[in-house]
Amino acid sequence: MxxxxxxxxxxxxxxxxxxxxxxxxxxxxxxxxxxxxxxxxxxxxxxxxxxxxxxxxxxxxxxxxxxxxxxxxxxxxxxxxxxxxxxxxxxxxxxxxxxxxxxxxxxxxxxxxxxxxxxxxxxxxxxxxxxxxxxxxxxxxxxxxxxxxxxxxxxxxxxxxxxxxxxxxxxxxxxxxxxxxxxxxxxxxxxxxxxxxxxxxxxxxxxxxxxxxxxxxxxxxxxxxxxxxxxxxxxxxxxxxxxxxxxxxxxxxxxxxIYYLPFKDQLEILYVVGPNVPAERVSQLLSFATTLCSQESSNLGLPDFPVDNLPSALTVLEHFPMLSSQQLVQRLYPYQAMLGKEGCTAVEGVLSVRTRMHSYTHTHTHTHTADYKDFTFQVPAGTKAPRPPNSNPAFISTPSHAQLLAEMVQSHLVKDMCLIGAKGCGKSVVAKEFAEMLGYSMEPVMLYQVGIQFGG
Incomplete structure (x- = not known):
C-alpha cells in the first residue's frame, strides 16, 4: 500500500x-x-x-x-x-x-x-x-x-x-x-x-x-x-x-x-550529519521535534518545530558537544519569545521528557571551554579585515553580550540567524559588533508590518 x-x-x-x-x-x-x-x-x-x-x-x-x-x-x-x-x-x-x-x-x-x-x-x-x-x-x-x-x-x-x-x-x-x-x-x-x-x-x-x-x-x-x-x-x-x-x-x-520525512529517514540523515553525536541524543532531539509537529501539539496552539533545521543543529552540536539540548532547541524554536506561559510550560514539559539537560560553560567568541577543553573552529568571514573581540572602545561588553556573540558565531557556522528582542535591548548594536568582528559590511534595511511565521 x-x-x-x-x-x-x-x-x-x-x-x-x-x-x-x-x-x-x-x-x-x-x-x-x-x-x-x-x-x-x-x-x-x-x-x-x-x-x-x-x-x-x-x-x-x-x-x-x-x-x-x-x-x-x-x-x-x-x-x-x-x-x-x-x-x-x-x-x-x-x-x-x-x-x-x-x-x-x-x-x-x-x-x-x-x-x-x-x-x-x-x-x-x-x-x-x-x-x-x-x-x-x-x-x-x-x-x-x-x-x-x-x-x-x-x-x-x-x-x-x-x-x-x-x-x-x-x-x-x-x-x-x-x-x-x-x-x-x-x-x-x-x-x-x-x-x-x-x-x-x-x-x-x-x-x-x-x-x-x-x-x-x-x-x-x-x-x-x-x-x-x-x-x-x-x-x-x-x-x-x-x-x-x-x-x-x-x-x-x-x-x-508532502509531509515531513518519516522518523526513520530523518534519523538516518541526522546520523550522517552528526556522526560523533551520541545516537541517543540525536534520537531524543528528533523525538522532541516530532512531538511538537503532532496533531496534539497543534491542538494546543503550538507552532510547528522547524524539523528541516535539525541537520544544521546537529552540525553545531558536532562542533560543540557541551551545548545542552534546551539551548540548542532555543536556537531553532524560541518558544519563550513567541509563546505565553501555558505554551512555554507545554514545550518545557515535552523537552524534559524527550531530552536530557546538559550543562555547559564557554568563554568568548572563538574559543569555548567545557570540561577545561578549548574548542577552535572556522566560520565564514567578510571581505574586510576582522577585528579582535573586545577591541572596540564604543562597545561595552557584558557577560550576556559575550554569550550572545558566542552563540551567534556558532549559528553562523551553519545558517543565517534572526535576533529577537524587545525594542531598545541592543539588537542592532550586537549585530554591528558581530559584523565588525568577522569583517562584514552592514546594510540596514527597515521593515514594516512584516509577519514572521516560525517553523519554515
Missing amino acids: HSQILCKGTAAAVAARRMRNILGPVLGKGGWTWNTHEVKLLNTSAGDTVKIGEISYQLKTPRNPELVPINHMSETLPQTVVQHLRWIMQKDLLGQDVFLIGPPGPLRRSIAMKYLELTKREVEYVALSRDTTETDLKQRREIRSGTAFYIDQCAVRAATEGRILVLEGLEKAERNVLPVLNNLLENREMQLEDGRFLMSYQRYDKLMTEHTKEELDAWQIVRVSEDFRVIALGLPVPRYKGNPLDPPLRSRFQARD
Whole structure:
C-alpha cells in the first residue's frame, strides 16, 4: 500500500493527512509499507533516460543549462523522496501541472528542485507574496527613449521556452492575481499586453497545416511549448494562514501531500550529519521535534518545530558537544519569545521528557571551554579585515553580550540567524559588533508590518 493518497485540492490534502494520522498507529511503528523504487540513469542509443521504478523519462539537452538547478541531488535519497519524485514524473509525462502542499519548510521546494535537476529541466521561479501583481507573472512595461516596450516575465518565458514554472507560496497571493493563470493552466492560452496570443501547441500545430509560419507571426500567435509545466508549492489553508485557493484554480492542479520525512529517514540523515553525536541524543532531539509537529501539539496552539533545521543543529552540536539540548532547541524554536506561559510550560514539559539537560560553560567568541577543553573552529568571514573581540572602545561588553556573540558565531557556522528582542535591548548594536568582528559590511534595511511565521 502506498503511503500517499493522490488527491486534488487543499481540503483533500488535509483529509489525507488526517487519514495518515489515524491509520499510522494501526499499521505499526513503521507506519505504511512502501513499494521500493530506485532512481537510475540509463545511457541508450536514443539518448539518456531517467528511470524511477517502472516510470521512464527521456532526457533532452537543455538550451540554457544555467537555468537547470544543481547540487540538490544526493547519492542516497530517502525512499519517501523517491516516491514523490516518481509521482511528479508520472504527472509530467501526462502533461499535468502539480501542486505540492504541506507544512512550512524547504522540503517541498527541495523535492521540486531535485526533480528538475534529475530531468535536466530549465526553471522559472517566483516567490509569490501579497505584493505580487499580474505584471510580475505576464509582462512588464518599460519606457525607453520615449517608446514603450513589454518585457516577458516568468510565466510567459516558461510557456514559450518550454520551462517549468515554480510558483512558491500560493497561499500568499492575492485572489485577483492567480486567476490570470487560469486559462494558461487549463488551455495553455493567454492574451498578452503587447498584442500577442499564446496558443497551445496542439491548436498551433493544427493551424500550421493550413497556414504558413509567416501568417501566424503576422497574426501574433505564439506557440506554447509542449514541455511547459507548472509546479506550485503551498501551505494547507486552513490550518495555516493565507488565502484559500479558488475552486476553479485549484482544479487545474494534481495535488500531493508532502509531509515531513518519516522518523526513520530523518534519523538516518541526522546520523550522517552528526556522526560523533551520541545516537541517543540525536534520537531524543528528533523525538522532541516530532512531538511538537503532532496533531496534539497543534491542538494546543503550538507552532510547528522547524524539523528541516535539525541537520544544521546537529552540525553545531558536532562542533560543540557541551551545548545542552534546551539551548540548542532555543536556537531553532524560541518558544519563550513567541509563546505565553501555558505554551512555554507545554514545550518545557515535552523537552524534559524527550531530552536530557546538559550543562555547559564557554568563554568568548572563538574559543569555548567545557570540561577545561578549548574548542577552535572556522566560520565564514567578510571581505574586510576582522577585528579582535573586545577591541572596540564604543562597545561595552557584558557577560550576556559575550554569550550572545558566542552563540551567534556558532549559528553562523551553519545558517543565517534572526535576533529577537524587545525594542531598545541592543539588537542592532550586537549585530554591528558581530559584523565588525568577522569583517562584514552592514546594510540596514527597515521593515514594516512584516509577519514572521516560525517553523519554515
